[in-house]
Amino acid sequence: MNQELVPLEDLLSKTASGDRIAFKTLYERSSAKLFGVILRILKNREKSEDVLQDVFLKIWQKAGSYDPAYGRPITWMATIARNRAIDIIRATRPETTVDEPGDEEEIFRLGGQDAQQVGFEDLETLRICLGEMKSDVRQYVLLAYYEGYSREELAERFDAPIGTIKTRLRRGLLALRTCLEKA
Template identity: 50%
Template sequence: MTPHDGDLAGLLDRVARRDVAALRALYDRTAPKLFGIILRIQRDRSLAEDVLQDVYLKLWQSAGSYAPSAGAPLPWLCTIARNRAIDGLRRRSEVPMPSGDSGEAWMERLVAPTDEEGAFLDREALVACLSRLDPTQRDCVVLAYCEGWSREELAERFERPVNTVKTWLHRTLAALKSCLEHIA
């Protein structure tokens, strides 16, 4: 665990004990990152701001459920933000539309880490590993984890059964993990 992760874990612990100052500090340190994730999925600034507020309400209510043994705090927070953003789309019965880009534009949709988040995600290594993937499976992973598409939406887009899409995602994530471990 990096010092940054330790700081965030400490803040989450304090938030679990209803420390408002800790929630404010956690917000200041993580809101830009979480807002970026939410905005990419929601594609509407006003709606993304509402979802971000919902994320921090959820954190206030469930900060005690964070277990440091399960992993670093920032990915946990990002998962909550991503899931809330997708839930927001589903409540509005909207489906994000393909961006229509081609070529290597998928690289631009990856979240670029700040200096503090360098340990969380090495963007260059991720881009290198993604570029080694089969284009269809790479697109499937990018749409699922950067654009927030559901497995059903991906199945429709790629004209494959949902279970095939799930298998692609599982295998592709395993390949990415292996690639990133070899690069690191």
């Protein structure tokens, strides 16, 4: 079977079994999207390229832990990429504490589609949904999930308690999800 037609779930499963050809195909089909996630956070092409290699090493090592019940493969891999990029940022800002895992991963579950399947209409729907949010909540969501800001950094930036930031992020994600589901 042509590897280009194999679903990402199957490629991850084969990668978990040590199949290097499946891993190569997985890389070819997902690296551009993952690089985009990393670059959006780090804003440095050279660092992003290095982090991408780290991410694929982790995917190779952890492919067996992927569970389709929790989302699509690209979502799982994008979460790994995002977390690694944020780790790099936090390493350069040691005064920032690390958040507990949780709601911040929700943003990747909202769309859960392979980058090749996301069309202009989907992007337009996302833009409209973001536009319907209160401007401060939209700013929190975009800074947290696309720029890699931690809750602590947002609290400091907006001079607000961390609990308030956490609540606004959660409400923002729920509003975004509701809007996207209606579309």
